[in-house]
Amino acid sequence: MISVPFCILVPLILAVALNTKPVLGKFFQGLFYLPSLFSISAVVIVWSLIFNPNYGPLNTLFHLNQVWTGTQPWAWMTIVILTVWWTIGGNMIIYQAALNGISKDYYEAADIDGASSWQKFIHITLPSIRGQLLYTIVTTTIAQFNIYGQPLMLTNGGPNGSTTVLMMNIQQNAFGSGQSLAGLSSAMAVILGICITIVSMIQLFLLRSKD
Amino acid sequence: MKKQKQGVSQWISLVFLTVLGIIWIVPLLYGVMSSFKSNIEMQSVGFRFLPINWILTNYTRLLQNTANTPVFRWFWNSIVISGGSTILVLVVTSLSAFAFSRLRFKGKEPLFIFLLSTMMFPAVMNIIPLYKIMTFLGWANTPWAMIFPAATGAFNIFLVRQFMDNIPIAYDEAARIDGASDWQIFRIVILPLIKPVLYVVALFTFTATWNDFLWPSIVFSDINKMPITPGLKLLQGMYVADIPTLMAGAIIAIIPTFILYLVAQKYFLQSMSLSVGVKG
Numbered sequence: 001m002i003s004v005p006f007c008i009l010v011p012l013i014l015a016v017a018l019n020t021k022p023v024l025g026k027f028f029q030g031l032f033y034l035p036s037l038f039s040i041s042a043v044v045i046v047w048s049l050i051f052n053p054n055y056g057p058l059n060t061l062f063h064l065n066q067v068w069t070g071t072q073p074w075a076w077m078t079i080v081i082l083t084v085w086w087t088i089g090g091n092m093i094i095y096q097a098a099l100n101g102i103s104k105d106y107y108e109a110a111d112i113d114g115a116s117s118w119q120k121f122i123h124i125t126l127p128s129i130r131g132q133l134l135y136t137i138v139t140t141t142i143a144q145f146n147i148y149g150q151p152l153m154l155t156n157g158g159p160n161g162s163t164t165v166l167m168m169n170i171q172q173n174a175f176g177s178g179q180s181l182a183g184l185s186s187a188m189a190v191i192l193g194i195c196i197t198i199v200s201m202i203q204l205f206l207l208r209s210k211d
Numbered sequence: 212m213k214k215q216k217q218g219v220s221q222w223i224s225l226v227f228l229t230v231l232g233i234i235w236i237v238p239l240l241y242g243v244m245s246s247f248k249s250n251i252e253m254q255s256v257g258f259r260f261l262p263i264n265w266i267l268t269n270y271t272r273l274l275q276n277t278a279n280t281p282v283f284r285w286f287w288n289s290i291v292i293s294g295g296s297t298i299l300v301l302v303v304t305s306l307s308a309f310a311f312s313r314l315r316f317k318g319k320e321p322l323f324i325f326l327l328s329t330m331m332f333p334a335v336m337n338i339i340p341l342y343k344i345m346t347f348l349g350w351a352n353t354p355w356a357m358i359f360p361a362a363t364g365a366f367n368i369f370l371v372r373q374f375m376d377n378i379p380i381a382y383d384e385a386a387r388i389d390g391a392s393d394w395q396i397f398r399i400v401i402l403p404l405i406k407p408v409l410y411v412v413a414l415f416t417f418t419a420t421w422n423d424f425l426w427p428s429i430v431f432s433d434i435n436k437m438p439i440t441p442g443l444k445l446l447q448g449m450y451v452a453d454i455p456t457l458m459a460g461a462i463i464a465i466i467p468t469f470i471l472y473l474v475a476q477k478y479f480l481q482s483m484s485l486s487v488g489v490k491g
Binding site: 013014017018024025028030031032033034035037038039040041042044045046047048049050052085117145146148152167170185186189190192193196197 | 220223224225227228231232235236238239241242245331332334335336338339340418421422423424425439440441443444446447454457458460461462464465468469471472476479
């Protein structure tokens, strides 16, 4: 859940930067979108090397001795970093399309009135892409609720079960070893589904009522 | 004056993008490079980006070990499953979108709204009932367990119908006057025109099926039948101490989507804006 603000902000900044149309813009766009096309299990394996306490570049390069995925709060941070790396591409493309659609006239009018870049961003850019922001916030939050592969393969729910997420519980109860508790799992899945629906309703309501 | 200011912000953006771009690409490249290192080198040398000795044994080891981790079998399974889903999705969505867009039948609109309302339920709620259905049909551990659920995606139908609605009805009428049947109108008039959106749907379906992790790891228990994403989980357990081989496995798993992306980048980027254009 912590990763939601990052998954909104990082791609937004990227899209604004790309919108100034620097050289190699297309290349960077492709680069940032690339990870979202990889399967989560492959992504986790690559990152588990980066965070590997003994041979991982993070520790060997900076001469640290940190067990990244085995201690808190680092375990959460690794999951957040991986999630941001993996998922920002889609949101970035959405923002880019939105920024492209803003009429240049607004900015020129603001220039005449002597508005600073920051004022322009707050008063013109953000309101203009409100619809897309709303959409991405809701979809990103829903995606975070369904997070499964990252904690399962990167931290295995640890240390001491602190990164175990609901999806892992559901899967364990229904299909794990021992007696199958499919009924319990179904109930959990339904509750999770209702939670997701309620949260997205609240978000929609809050963001709508702002104007 | 204004031009100059534009130039400055472009430079700031470029520096910022380069820094972040390096952060983005390095883990991936490091993973690729590590797959060519030997395990001993990995453990003894410390930080080094390029391998000292380039070796391929990690890949050949994966090729040979077919008992516990049949990586190339998984790869083939993934191709069958993703390819099968894509074909089925294309057939189902284009035909049903045609029905919803062009044909007249009783209860068309209520049926379409019903179809859309299935998208409201989060996917989590489906998993256990779906599993029960699959075991009941005896489809667990077969490619059908992944191919059929993929074909029921309402969003694709919605997307294609939206696209079809923008094709002038006059084209159909002209064909009808010439004596074309519904099927001929679909084949000769509509199908060529909706190609762009079908590319998008196909790419979406293929990558989504290829990358799906939760559902296949539930429905496949037979090691020889599973696709590569849950397979990598087993691989991770198998080669805990042999990181380069693990990397080789991960690289194999991302190659197909990577190639697809290189070939069809335009459509991928288009597809994102398409999907938000309809929803947002």
